[in-house]
Structures are given as C-alpha cells and as structure tokens.
Amino acid sequence: MPTDTPLRLRILDAVTDVPAADWDSLTGPDAPPFIRHAWLAAMEESGSATEETGWAPHHLTLWRGPTLVAAAPAYRKFHSMGEYIYDFGWADAAARAGVEYYPKLLVGGPLSPATVPRLLIAEGEDVPLLRKALLSAAVQSARESGCSSVHFLYPTDDEADFLEEQGLARRVTLQFHWKNPGYGSYDDYLSRFDSKRRNQLKRERAAAASQGILLRTVRREELTAAHAKRAHEFYTATCERHAWGQVQLTPGFFSRVFQAMPDTVEMVEAVREGQVIAGAFNLATKERLYGRYWGSVEEHPFLHFHVCLYHSVDDCIRAGRKVFEPGAGGEHKVSRGFEPSAVHSAHVIFDRRLDSAVRDHVRRERARLNLAVEEAERICGLKPWPLPGSREP
Incomplete structure (x- = not known):
C-alpha cells in the first residue's frame, strides 16, 4: 500500500485484538520474547496483567488501510509495581502537591525489566515519521484517558535518544550484565x-x-506442564519469602508461555537426591539469555549463585551467547563478573511543577550514578566507560 495513505490510530484493549502474525511481523523473527504477541497475550489472558491487577492494556497501533505498520505495547497503570524503574518517590511527591499520579500510561511490558524495542515499525516504513506518530498518540491518548503522564520503560539506546530529542526526560539506571567477548571455556572466563x-x-x-x-x-521438547507448574511454585515461594515480594503472575501465565514459546523458554534445575530443590525460569534468544524468576525449597550455601549465575554463565559460553541479563538489581553480581550496564527510560508528566521536579531529580541522579559505575568498574577491573545519554534531560 502506498506510504502516502493516511495513518489510522487504533488503541487495543487486548493484544489479541490483532492477529499474532500481524503483530509479530513488526518485531522480526529473532525478536526478544518480551515483545512477542504470545508473551503479551499470556500476560493478559492469564489474568496477570489486566485492569483488575493494575495493568489496563492500551496498546497503540497505526494502520495504513488494513495493514498494521507500527505499534507500541502500552498499559494504563494504577500502581508502580512490576516496572523496576522505580518512581514511587515521584508518586509521593505528586500526592504532596495534590496531583493525581495514577493512572499513568506506561509504554513497555509487564514485569519485564529488559531493554527491547518499544516502538515497533514495519520494514520499509519511514521510521522517524512513525516514531513521532506513536509518541504523539501516546501523549494524546494519555491526556484523553485521564493519565497524569507517559513513561517509556527500557527502550533501546536509539529509541531513548529519539525520545530525549523530542523533549522527554531521559533517566539512566543500572543493571548488571555478563558479557562474552569470546570465551572458549569457563576457565577462560575465570582468567579475567x-x-x-x-x-x-x-x-x-x-x-x-x-x-x-x-x-x-531443560529446554524445548524436554519441557512439560510439570515444569511450568514448578516454575510458578518457585516464583511464588520467592515472592512470599520477602517483604517486598508481591505475587503478580498466575499459574496460567507460566502454562501459556511454556506451551506457546518453547523455543525461548529454559528451566535451570538443581537436583538433590532425585528431587528438584531449586530452579530458575529463563528466556533465551540466539545471542542473549534473560534471567527471570527463581526459587528453592531447601537452603544451601551459594545455591542462588549456582542456579541463577554460574550455571547459566557456563551455558552461555557453550552456546556462544553474547550477553546474559539476570534481571534488575543485584550489586552482588559485580564481584562475579557482571558489568554495570545502562538502561533507559523516558518520561513526561503533564503537571508542569512535577515535571520540572522530576527533570531536576533525573539530572542529580545521573551524577550519583557515575560514581556507582566507577566503583563497579574498580571491582570488575574494567576500563571506565561514559554513561550514555549525557545530554541534559
């Protein structure tokens, strides 16, 4: 269809309102799992990410006639749980200023703290034009639906540059990733x-x-419904063990993902005396491993490190994967060879006073982050690297 055909915005109340083949045509065949139709559908259809749980689907889609040409997964949020770009302090400041912070519009995925494309554009389309159209749609629909703000979480570096150029406040935070320069063995890795x-x-x-x-x-054809059940049990056990934990994913989410995405699901299991005593639910592409949820029914020294770090590092070396992202937080990972890695978000708040305060906070936060990076580099024995996004937000 000619690219001069007018664009039509359609906001979806569920990702299943568009065929999976249409959505996935925007992501490409080697897309990270968190932007695939099957992942988002599992979140929503299982009751894990719904309006009742504080995640009201509000997916932005652009069409030329009957053809989907761009999309951005988005949710109207009624709390800040499950995002891992923490803005609880902003919500508190809004309350003190008499500003209703919730609902807000989040462009990103539920419970998925991984950097992946957020502005999905069909091949052959005008990328800058459609990125601007999606951003405009996000801001306009947020205002019309009573949201206080728009938040793009974990966009790619290129998308973060674009959003900053469009005037959003760019926030830089840290995760700790293992990176493979070409290790031939686990001993090669230890030699660093x-x-x-x-x-x-x-x-x-x-x-x-x-x-x-x-x-x-455990991978692919070895995965069974029992593994999905075990993954949920471990996830729930970990959430309930910690004061900050909150069970948000249902058993149905795990069963759907294991059934619909066997090409990307992996389960690390720790077996003792014939019984599985601990496990981790991970997701993988050819080049990356993503650590998600873990749990255990027994306590043993270093068990968490075995299941969540060491075993998977060895797996990555054997498979030739370039990066292992074990999830949010965890400064303890630095001494085990996981490097500080910048992750991004971009924000605009419609109340000018609060927006100004957030921009000031982001500037000061970035200065403190540079010190944290320097300390992590010292521990890792790495050469310094500049934080991306050095322009003023």
Whole structure:
C-alpha cells in the first residue's frame, strides 16, 4: 500500500485484538520474547496483567488501510509495581502537591525489566515519521484517558535518544550484565579475575558437587506442564519469602508461555537426591539469555549463585551467547563478573511543577550514578566507560 495513505490510530484493549502474525511481523523473527504477541497475550489472558491487577492494556497501533505498520505495547497503570524503574518517590511527591499520579500510561511490558524495542515499525516504513506518530498518540491518548503522564520503560539506546530529542526526560539506571567477548571455556572466563577472586569463585561453584547437587538446563521438547507448574511454585515461594515480594503472575501465565514459546523458554534445575530443590525460569534468544524468576525449597550455601549465575554463565559460553541479563538489581553480581550496564527510560508528566521536579531529580541522579559505575568498574577491573545519554534531560 502506498506510504502516502493516511495513518489510522487504533488503541487495543487486548493484544489479541490483532492477529499474532500481524503483530509479530513488526518485531522480526529473532525478536526478544518480551515483545512477542504470545508473551503479551499470556500476560493478559492469564489474568496477570489486566485492569483488575493494575495493568489496563492500551496498546497503540497505526494502520495504513488494513495493514498494521507500527505499534507500541502500552498499559494504563494504577500502581508502580512490576516496572523496576522505580518512581514511587515521584508518586509521593505528586500526592504532596495534590496531583493525581495514577493512572499513568506506561509504554513497555509487564514485569519485564529488559531493554527491547518499544516502538515497533514495519520494514520499509519511514521510521522517524512513525516514531513521532506513536509518541504523539501516546501523549494524546494519555491526556484523553485521564493519565497524569507517559513513561517509556527500557527502550533501546536509539529509541531513548529519539525520545530525549523530542523533549522527554531521559533517566539512566543500572543493571548488571555478563558479557562474552569470546570465551572458549569457563576457565577462560575465570582468567579475567585476580587469583584471590578466581579461587573464591572456584570454591563457590564447587560447593554444589560437595552438597550432592546436580544442575541441569531443560529446554524445548524436554519441557512439560510439570515444569511450568514448578516454575510458578518457585516464583511464588520467592515472592512470599520477602517483604517486598508481591505475587503478580498466575499459574496460567507460566502454562501459556511454556506451551506457546518453547523455543525461548529454559528451566535451570538443581537436583538433590532425585528431587528438584531449586530452579530458575529463563528466556533465551540466539545471542542473549534473560534471567527471570527463581526459587528453592531447601537452603544451601551459594545455591542462588549456582542456579541463577554460574550455571547459566557456563551455558552461555557453550552456546556462544553474547550477553546474559539476570534481571534488575543485584550489586552482588559485580564481584562475579557482571558489568554495570545502562538502561533507559523516558518520561513526561503533564503537571508542569512535577515535571520540572522530576527533570531536576533525573539530572542529580545521573551524577550519583557515575560514581556507582566507577566503583563497579574498580571491582570488575574494567576500563571506565561514559554513561550514555549525557545530554541534559
């Protein structure tokens, strides 16, 4: 269809309002799992991300006639849980100023703290034009639906540059990722450390064998409904064990993902005396591994590190994967070779006073973050690197 055909905006109340093939045509065949139609549908159809749970689907789609040419997964949010770009302080400031902070419009995915494309554009289309159209649609529809603000979470670096150029406040926060420059073996990886830390990591990893624990990764045709059930049980156990934990994913989410996306799901299991005592639910592409949820029914020294870090690092080296993203937080990962990595978000708040305060906070936060990066680099023994997004927000 000619590109001069007028664009039509359609806001979806569910991602299943558009055929999976149409949506996935925008993401490409090797897309990260978190922007695939099956992932978002599993979130919504399982009752994990619905208006009742504080995630009202509000997906932005642009059409030329009958053809979907651009989309942005979006949700009207009634709380800030499950985002991992923390704005609880902003919500508190809004309350003190008499500003209704919720609902807000979030452009991103539920419970998925991973950098992936947020502005999905069909191949052959005018990318700058459609990015601007999606941004305009987000802002306009947010205002019309009574939202206080628009928040783009975990966009790509290129998208973050674009959003900053359009006047949004760019926020930079940190995750800790393992990166593979081409290790031939786990011993190659250990060689990057000094002898003291190298011996420490060897002792920690050797603990599993001395405890009678065997680690394995279950993939593809080996995955069963029992693995999905176990993944939910481990996830729930971890949430309930911590004061900050909140169970948001239902059993149906895991069963749907295991059934619909067997090409990307992996389960790490720790087995002792024939019983699975711990596990981690991960997602994978050819080049990246994403750590998501873990849990255990027994306590053993270093068990968390075995299941969530060491075993998967070894897996990545064997598979030739370039990056392992184990999720949000976790400064303890630095001493185990996970490097500080910038992740981005972009924000606009319609109340000018609050928007100005947030922009000031973001500027000051970035200065403090540089110090945290320098300390992490010192621990890792890495050369300094500048934080992306150095322009004033």
